[in-house]
Amino acid sequence: MNTASPIRPIPLKGVRGVIAARMMDSLQGSAQLTYHAEADIASLLARRLEWKERGLRISVEDCVIHALAGVLAAFPAFNGTLEDGLFTPSPVLDLSIAITTPGGLMTPVLRGASGLSPADIAAARADLVARAQAGKLAVSEMKGGSFTLSNLGTTRVRFFTPILNRPQVALLGLGRVVPVLVPDGDGGVRVAQCLGLSLTADHRLLDGYPCGRFLEALCHAVERFDAAV
Template structure:
């Protein structure tokens, strides 16, 4: 068997490998999946575009997560030696793929930020991530993380927790699919996004995880609080 190359787990890649192994070793990870009709989410994004503001799906979803966390505080926590610290502030980590590496810096206090500010902050984090200029506080400050594979053909996946966080949300691609309309009889074609959730099953049970994912899906489908007029 011919060996073409040897990839060494050193430097940043080595740190990532260590963190991934630590996450799986210290937690009991369980994943859940559902589909979301993102018609209203797309309309909200287009409304911002018409208003001259560039808003990404991750920005809209980060803001929605902050709304949902009001009813699900157990999902906005980090493990410490003393136990699980539950946070009032929602610091959403956004996974950014770099050559040979993956980082997830935090957008701090998403619950307080307007959508244009969330978008501007995320764009700044992406730009500085490419330059290697993120701070330790940004790289370690998230209380929940979003990871996005929407530009691929992946619809659902099992994201690995960013330990010591308790939850991570995976975004799959948006594609047209048959969808049963609100009358429960008519089948229509809608833009549908795959949504994935991984939690630490030591602290979060399946029932609450299902409720959280359902609440997040419903909030995304309504897109309440996500348009320029709201």
């Protein structure tokens, strides 16, 4: 006699239902395209090791946020919102950070990230993550972002196609860091520590060439990372 419990459909409701509806709205209401690049972050990793030896906990994500703020200042068309055919650029980086929690995906906003040091970013982001995991974020803390960051670097994913957090026009995805053999310029090879970067942008506003230039600038920024804490 088969006593196994019957398999029952699971409805998309509650937080999962809200997320599902927002994802469909994003895909149906914008012209999304994702571009991929990778950057050798060996220097950045070395800087993080120096900070770690001084007792400072600053992640790759924190460093990328710092670099991203500088790049967005030079590419203001990527930092803002598009609603009813009107693009509103943001004078600062109010960064929505995708966080997986027991209650579902949340995107609290790290406000004024463009004016923060890597250490300040690390502290502010850690606070958002802790309160998101504990379910202690206010609704107001998840509104008003101008750009979004999604990090899958702790998984085996190198590149992906993140969905826009509308009405924002761009979103950056971080993949894992992997060692890659590259030419050393002297006829040999060296090991590069390559970070996967995935930029999703709304093609209604942002064409392929500016997206390519944006990613190139971001790659240079993280490859030459020399920020002070």
